[in-house]
Amino acid sequence: MCSGGDLIVNLIEYFVSNFTFILGYTWDHIKLVGLAIIIAIVIGVPLGIYCSVNKYAASTILQIASIMMTIPSLALFGIMIPVLSLINEGIGTLPAIIALVLYSQLPIIRNTYTAINNVDPDIRDAANGIGLTTFQRLIKVELPNAMPLIMAGIRTATVLNIGVGAIATLIGAGGLGGIIYQGILRTNNTMILAGAIAVAVLALIADLFLRLIENLFTPKGVKK
Amino acid sequence: MIHFNDVTKIYNSNVKAIENMNFTVEEGELVIMLGPSGCGKTTLLRMVNQLESITKGDIMLNGKSVWHSNKIEMRRNIGYVIQSNGLFPNMNIEDNAMIVPNLLGWDRKKMRDRFNMLMELVGLNPDEYRKRYPHELSGGQQQRVGVARALAADPPVMLMDEPFGALDPIIRTHLQEEFLQIQKELKKTILFVSHDIDEAVKMADKIALLKGGKMMQYAEPARMLNKPANSFVAEFVGQDRVLKSMSLYTVRDLANALTLKPVIESPDSQNINENLSLRVAISKILNQEADQLIVENDNGTRKGSITLDLIEQFLHREIKESV
Amino acid sequence: MDRTNKTIALIIKLIFWALLIAFFVWAFANNMFSKIWEQPDTFLRLLGEHITIVLLSGAAAVLLAVPLGIFVTRPKFRKSEWLIVGIANLGQTIPSLAVLALAMGFLGIGISAAVVALFVYSLLPILQNTIAGLDSVDDNMIDAAKGMGLTNTQILWKIELPNALTSIIAGVRTALVINIGTAALAYLIGAGGLGVWIFTGIRLFDNAFLMSGAVPVTLLAIVIDYLFKWLQFALVPKGLRLARKAQNS
Ligand SMILES: Nc1ncnc2c1ncn2[C@@H]1O[C@H](COP(=O)(O)OP(=O)(O)O)[C@@H](O)[C@H]1O
Ligand SMILES: [Mg+2]
Numbered sequence: 143m144c145s146g147g148d149l150i151v152n153l154i155e156y157f158v159s160n161f162t163f164i165l166g167y168t169w170d171h172i173k174l175v176g177l178a179i180i181i182a183i184v185i186g187v188p189l190g191i192y193c194s195v196n197k198y199a200a201s202t203i204l205q206i207a208s209i210m211m212t213i214p215s216l217a218l219f220g221i222m223i224p225v226l227s228l229i230n231e232g233i234g235t236l237p238a239i240i241a242l243v244l245y246s247q248l249p250i251i252r253n254t255y256t257a258i259n260n261v262d263p264d265i266r267d268a269a270n271g272i273g274l275t276t277f278q279r280l281i282k283v284e285l286p287n288a289m290p291l292i293m294a295g296i297r298t299a300t301v302l303n304i305g306v307g308a309i310a311t312l313i314g315a316g317g318l319g320g321i322i323y324q325g326i327l328r329t330n331n332t333m334i335l336a337g338a339i340a341v342a343v344l345a346l347i348a349d350l351f352l353r354l355i356e357n358l359f360t361p362k363g364v365k366k
Numbered sequence: 367m368i369h370f371n372d373v374t375k376i377y378n379s380n381v382k383a384i385e386n387m388n389f390t391v392e393e394g395e396l397v398i399m400l401g402p403s404g405c406g407k408t409t410l411l412r413m414v415n416q417l418e419s420i421t422k423g424d425i426m427l428n429g430k431s432v433w434h435s436n437k438i439e440m441r442r443n444i445g446y447v448i449q450s451n452g453l454f455p456n457m458n459i460e461d462n463a464m465i466v467p468n469l470l471g472w473d474r475k476k477m478r479d480r481f482n483m484l485m486e487l488v489g490l491n492p493d494e495y496r497k498r499y500p501h502e503l504s505g506g507q508q509q510r511v512g513v514a515r516a517l518a519a520d521p522p523v524m525l526m527d528e529p530f531g532a533l534d535p536i537i538r539t540h541l542q543e544e545f546l547q548i549q550k551e552l553k554k555t556i557l558f559v560s561h562d563i564d565e566a567v568k569m570a571d572k573i574a575l576l577k578g579g580k581m582m583q584y585a586e587p588a589r590m591l592n593k594p595a596n597s598f599v600a601e602f603v604g605q606d607r608v609l610k611s612m613s614l615y616t617v618r619d620l621a622n623a624l625t626l627k628p629v630i631e632s633p634d635s636q637n638i639n640e641n642l643s644l645r646v647a648i649s650k651i652l653n654q655e656a657d658q659l660i661v662e663n664d665n666g667t668r669k670g671s672i673t674l675d676l677i678e679q680f681l682h683r684e685i686k687e688s689v
Numbered sequence: 690m691d692r693t694n695k696t697i698a699l700i701i702k703l704i705f706w707a708l709l710i711a712f713f714v715w716a717f718a719n720n721m722f723s724k725i726w727e728q729p730d731t732f733l734r735l736l737g738e739h740i741t742i743v744l745l746s747g748a749a750a751v752l753l754a755v756p757l758g759i760f761v762t763r764p765k766f767r768k769s770e771w772l773i774v775g776i777a778n779l780g781q782t783i784p785s786l787a788v789l790a791l792a793m794g795f796l797g798i799g800i801s802a803a804v805v806a807l808f809v810y811s812l813l814p815i816l817q818n819t820i821a822g823l824d825s826v827d828d829n830m831i832d833a834a835k836g837m838g839l840t841n842t843q844i845l846w847k848i849e850l851p852n853a854l855t856s857i858i859a860g861v862r863t864a865l866v867i868n869i870g871t872a873a874l875a876y877l878i879g880a881g882g883l884g885v886w887i888f889t890g891i892r893l894f895d896n897a898f899l900m901s902g903a904v905p906v907t908l909l910a911i912v913i914d915y916l917f918k919w920l921q922f923a924l925v926p927k928g929l930r931l932a933r934k935a936q937n938s
Contacts, residue, residue: 198698206705212914213907214870220887220903224721224896225712232894301782308784309874313891322787326877331794338787345782415836441838452833456851456926465847466837499928515837525836 152332153339164321164340171317171344174235174310175303178242182299186247187292190254191280200255207248215241215306219313238307238315245306246299253295257288293356300352304345308337318344367393368414368523368557372423375409375579383409384579387423391572393522394553398566401576401602407559410576411525414557415444427523442466445516445524445554449531452512453500459511460496466519484514487548506537513545517552526558530565542569563603567591567610575599588614592685608681613645617661617672620644620680626670629660637662640669644677716900724886724901736905738881742800743868746807751861754812758819758857759845774820777813785810785871789878798879806878807871811864818860822853855925855933862917869910873902883909 193200311319325333375384485492591611594600792806876884886902
């Protein structure tokens, strides 16, 4: 056991001497989460839009997505390994990405759906009144107004996935969880802490970065 | 009786919300505080039940300084009604209305009787609403329960902050009239905040008109309309203050002040009860295109007749007196 | 249009159930839950450890986080509220794996380290939701209560807590579901739980161990989630449910 001061000195030393090594892990982590989020957006946003026109499907889809969200990450990996080993992909990046995509669905679908539903009915009426088709209305009116909330859902999903990504290491998907895991194997507090800090900082930076994008995406008139 | 003795309120040691306020709400009187938004009405009201502290001066409640009273005990003897959200959504209507008696430890039977009686008073069926929840009621019904709740422990004093302000006009008018009836019966000492001159004219025994934390005029509605103390009051009560004031005078007031015209019999002549307001009288004359109205008392005895000229003469007299 | 919509919703539901049933049929057909029948004692022990870790840490977290949430929302301490909320937000960006690992670093391996780690980790959502729940109580309502002569304690018990209850229970629900997942990692710090079988399965590439561990953990999480969803409904005063319904419609 070492004192707090020592711990900090050790930490700094660790970060300095393992800089490239940590950077590599971070890059793996970003690739994993980034790829998962892009796939999640491609699936989730259209589903959210569809939910906004079919309220029966909406309740079913949201229910399924929220059950997915409840499944503990290690258990989800544990279930996917046997299933994916049918196609020889049991361990590695594929189960990790599938898990992250599943976890992202609830925040993305729900926020898209809520955002579109929340568009002021008067605005929608006006759009209909000037003769826009449903599709034009969606592209020109509803999506721009819904953008901030959709982006907020993507942000929630990203921050969540950076945390879950740390566990994906355990099934061989790489990433910053590796530093924590090695720390556990060697009972090395400095490594554990370094890994934890790296994941937390990555999450915070992602949060900040996506807030900035959120701001850019928000039409001037919608800003509060 | 509520007596304001040189009351001053300063927020955050720089915002002067109330300045040297002096006036008295007599026992059984309904006084309405009126004035533009931010003039200090709510602040003044909330100092009475000590939801806001008093910076300087004192408020005497039935002869006792609110400074030196036990806050909790004092508040339980003051009915308090606010504009919105006063009801607790987690409690049913009976629990909401009986919250103060409950705290005071009344027994079940007494509370039930009181609830039934109050609900009848505010025009709601007690058994129908007892177990319902605030969100199952309309805005108007909620506000009735709010009034019933404030009356629950039979407090001698009521404080009401724009109690009907959030309701739509028709329901508001309805509740104002009902509340006036209740007040006629119960004779509470009431300090009531409003920003609506018509509400004040209709309901108040006296109006306190505030501006920037200072009293502009404290007078009976008729006096305020006809004899505004300064140009601010005149402007606030409006260009149509003469028209407004007509609803405050009865035909009898006119008959007492001026000699009525002799009755000229004609087939289309109309009668008017002397207890009705001049506003009704003038509408009747204009609507029916009658030249005169025959004034009757409750027994149907004719006392003479009034014409547009006569009403005009009366109003001139009242207003001139004021200048 | 409405009928087509309903049909599509039904089809989605059917596909979901069909996949679920297919999964279980496949798993049973390949004897993937065999460990549960072969080693019932071990299964029950692991399940017991898992539940113990989750409930002990959860209960302790409720006992500390709810009073703490009440404390920081009192007017006198409101100024420190942003700090607590900030810490709660920040803390949740630290991965659960790291919290467990750090607890081991300081307390050694074993069940107590796992309980402490999960306790600390579940403080955050409960605290966050307690504060949010109490903050969302309408100021006008509290004002009315004060004006009628309720004491601060009466206002807390009769008005604030009942109105914040949904949010508080939601926080406990979130915390417990997260804990069930994190407890599966407790194996890594020698605290047992159903994670033992999952990790054995990963190491040995043994599907029976994997499934016999992972599926019960999943079911546990879903059951707890539904139980608390029901509690949210059952414990919350009826008037508030109506209020929420009125707001949502
Ligand atoms: N809690 C407070 N802190 C600081 N200033 C306040 C507070 N409450 C009211 N004020 C200020 O005091 C003045 C009177 O407010 P208020 O009594 O609410 O007016 P009214 O009810 O007539 O609209 C306003 O300028 C308002 O901004
Ligand atoms: Mg006000």
